[in-house]
Amino acid sequence: MPAQTDTLLRYRPWRGTLRGPGWAALAMARSSLLLMARRRLYWGLFALVLLVFFFFFYGQYLVAWIPGQVGDSVLVAGVKVPVTNFTKFLERLNLNGTAHTFGNLFWFEGYVVVILLALAGSVLVGNDFHHGSLPFYLAKPIGRWHYVLGKCLGIGAVINLATTAPAVVLWLEAGLLNDWKTYYLDNLNLLAGVLGYGLVLTVCLSLLVVATAVWVRQTVPMVMVWMGVFVLMRMLAGWVVDGLRADPEWRLLDLWNNLYLVGMWCLQVDPATVRPQPQPAYWQAAAVVVGVCVGCCLYLRRRVQAVEVIG
Template identity: 25%
Template structure:
């Protein structure tokens, strides 16, 4: 029987080496940031994905227009809708928004098992976390900043003159800073919770549950506790920490009464954001690649 030689054939099917510019890690992180920011608003996806974020943004804008109209017409400011109180008064809408969009940023990638593609190169796990968090913070800040700016325009052009416009501006800046603080703290907490489950509905429910469970605890302590306990009670609620910090930094409404514990509320907010960010990084370092 004759020997049969093993033969092979090389076919040229047109593959070529990449000769273009290699943009590197920075470009990859920026691209992920932009993509995540667009995801918050449902851009590049179906119309259904756009309904809730734009509905929440629209509601906040309508409330701001009403507040600005009341101020311009009657020269009266609604206390709960002042610049610094606006995010706190409508924080329940922000929680619902985060419950809807945070799982889109975290849970979907876990469910679809695409993280190994992200982490292949050049983007790192820490880059992934920080880009997602920065995009969410930016989106929430923008959703709050637009209504505040509308309120500022309504107050500045209500016929109060240059001095009145300057007074509105000096009130607007603390309100804008407070909005960014709310965005940072709420986004860090929501994204961490969402990253713990690959199922979007479970992650959304968990986000709402964490905020809802902590609020009654604070309320009970304010009712049954001593004067000192009432001043510290808001530390047991995420939104309470933000309200206490707002009162210490900017004044705002009288509630909650925090006494001389303002620095403690500031420290609690910083620790909360740092802890959530660290746990997010730890979470994604443990995700199998």
């Protein structure tokens, strides 16, 4: 009788594969990226990211191409401008394929990334707490930390698309503009430094985005908190160190500068060449970054565990 019923109802045996909670985290990261892709504002911010990247991309090309292709001057708007003056600004950005090239790229891309993450945090995480969606997620066979991991993976993908991927392309271009066999073999440490810099940004900023979004939940407070952390604290640190001539340790108030210092350590840059000077030691900046990550994890542990699961 059961066999006849299965035949009549045309039941088919299960042939799928049961996935673990880790796959749910990946699916949550994918849904987070799709949610951001549906909003035009984020595409506009990514356009600014590409604008910064193309400036470095073509600037590096011009620095390598102009001296061998033109004379002592170039014609700009009918006025002859010396080549040295024309490339002076580009040379200040060290567009020559060295560690400072990638450090400057990460630094300037960061201005757009901070705005992008401040707006994305409330959409990807804050709304789950504000509208009560988190208990629905946790009622599924996934753990609380799988939820946090999924959100961090989605945010980390955005960070790497905006910073690490352009830096890798810039490294490849630098090799093509020089003796590529020698450059690629001699500068593998730069590629490792770029990946390390991206990993530091991914871990710290993704945890900070999720923790801040859990705390304030809505977009406007989220933007205000992030502007306070990355703009006001930077202005305060610069005023104390550069204006009042205080100890360089006061720059540790500037989280983005701390991430920059850790990234320059990954790129094996001499601390004396990092600008602006003076700067705290690399280990001090790394200690602040680790402290921020640990604080975010402890806060998320307390808030996420406090959510009552339905079912």
